[in-house]
Amino acid sequence: MQARALVIQYADNLAKKNIEGILNALSDDVQLKLRDGISLEGKSIVRDFYEKSFAKGDYTFSHEFLDEKVVADLTFVNGKLNKNYIRVGKQAEITIYYFSFILKKVAGELKLWQLRVV
Numbered sequence: 001m002q003a004r005a006l007v008i009q010y011a012d013n014l015a016k017k018n019i020e021g022i023l024n025a026l027s028d029d030v031q032l033k034l035r036d037g038i039s040l041e042g043k044s045i046v047r048d049f050y051e052k053s054f055a056k057g058d059y060t061f062s063h064e065f066l067d068e069k070v071v072a073d074l075t076f077v078n079g080k081l082n083k084n085y086i087r088v089g090k091q092a093e094i095t096i097y098y099f100s101f102i103l104k105k106v107a108g109e110l111k112l113w114q115l116r117v118v
Helices: 003-015 019-025 043-054
Strands: 026-033 039-043 057-071 074-087 095-108 109-118
Touching: 003 074, 003 095, 003 109, 019 026, 019 109, 026 043, 026 057, 026 095, 039 043, 043 095, 074 109
Parallel strands: 026 109
Antiparallel strands: 026 039, 057 074, 074 095, 095 109
16 A cells, blocks of 8 residues: 555544554554644554544545655655644634644554654
């Protein structure tokens, strides 16, 4: 699967609250650095974070990819993400993020390894 398609699939699984789909896209040693100083390492921590987060509301996303570069077994994908977050009992929030994914091959398959969101 191409890198951009994997990033889109990850975001689609977030919007669908599909935890197994999210985890399937990640390497076992995943590292996510999100806004507000949130740092997640490992699939079990990511699972716990999203299970709690999903209970708070729904998401929709739109993407704009800015660049992609392959270096050895790593693929770097950078872009802009518009997140529409609908919290339970609150007005929807639209937030613009810039993201940087680093994907790596694990057993011949591309997996999301690191994510930085600012």
